[in-house]
Amino acid sequence: MVDDPATRLSAARTRLVLDRPFLGALTLRLPLVAADPDWCRTTATDARAIYYNPDYIAALPGSTVEFVLAHEALHCALGHFQRRQHRVKQRWDVACDLAVNPLLAGEGLAPPPDALLLDEFAGMSAEEIYPCLDEDEQRETHDQHLYDSEGGEGGGERDPEPERDGAPNDPGEGQGQGADGRESGASDGAQPPASLSPAEAERLEQQWRQHLAGAAQAARQHGELSAAMARLVDRLLQPQLPWRTLLAQYLGTVARDDFSYQRPSRREGAAILPALRSHRLELVALVDTSGSIDDALLRGFVAELDALKSQLNARVTLHACDRELSPEGPWSSEPWEVLQLPDDLAGGGGTSFEPPFAWVAEAGLHPDLLVYFTDADGPFPAQPPGYPVLWVVQGPRTVPWGLRVQYQ
Secondary structure, eight states, rough: OTOOOHHHHHHHHHHHHHHHHHHHHHHHHHHHEEEETTTTTSSEEEOOOEEOOOHHHHHHHHHHHHHHHHHHHHHHHTTTSSSSSTSOHHHHHHHHHHHHHHHHHHOOOOTTTTEEEEEEGGTOOOHHHHGOOOOOOOOOSSSSSSSSSSGOOSOOOOOOOOOOOSSSSSSOOOTBTTSSSTTOOOOSSSSSOOOOHHHHHHHHHHHHHHHHHHHHHHHHHOOHHHHHHHHHHHHSSOOOOHHHHHHHHHHHHHHEEEOOOOOOOOOGGGGGEEEOOOEEEEEEEEOOOSSOHHHHHHHHHHHHHHHHHHHHTTEEEEEEEEBBBBOOOOEEEESOOOOOTTTTTOOSSSOOHHHHHHHHHHOOOOOSSEEEEEEEEEOOOOSOOSSEEEEESSSSSOOSEEEEEEEE
């Protein structure tokens, strides 16, 4: 029957595979489970399966059925079930929907009437949206996120079931799946599923990263991965080392103290003995003082940079810029001095990255490294400079050259 919910879901998933293969491939990783309407009002996922209310699916237009399927699959592929950490569940769930829904609307899918969709959050991650929401956030998502039991959803904590032996049923299935394709902890729909244990969540996160990479690669090969989805995938799959670790590793290789066997002066005798030589780093640090960068974030970045430079024998020249260089700067700090921004730092305008690099050249500086804290929203110089640049980026934007790390 055409109106049968299971048939409508299968047809919608087939259309996604044909028209939007990246999203379609992700939905194929989740079994479809008819759920009891007493607990499932619309659709839901626990990262193991997609649960649906048959009456709800039967009443939706075809393109909206595709939307709700892709919506649940993206929650899983983006690892929302593993990224909440200390955040309040209600507010986190709203942030996740506000991150996912603009992506799907941009792909031409029709959201259900009660979907959370705000243009100002387009291109932002759930972590970036979360602090923008009220602490007593009252909005509701159109679906249910059944990853954990906070707020009364799910069946509570439990120990993970033992993984079943035997070969998976298809190349996309991994350990922990049963003969019907569902993960071993997934519900049959009669009751809401139990929340994920930490071990399950970690295993599923690894599996979903593999699914995400595989779906993106296949879509790219056929030229059918949109620019927005490509940026999202690249950002999620890039190395996620904290910027502090990357900066410390880089500075450590440049500033490493070592022994020298240079010939000593005649007054020291004829013997050539090893002597410890130390190279002091010259580090230029720039901070973006445009209106989109919070003052607390700026000062937190500078404080952590101060802690690093004292450990690594680095002299820091600090400057600030929005559209123009700050008239109060630059500020210099030796390894033993405290590095900090002035209390009345001006800024709050737009952003341009051209004045700082012109200033470095005009000042005759030759830094071992330039580190720039910014949201990367502004015009860049056409050519990179002759020294390494590390961009510490708050937000989703990319940079045309240099090494980019995400501020976490």
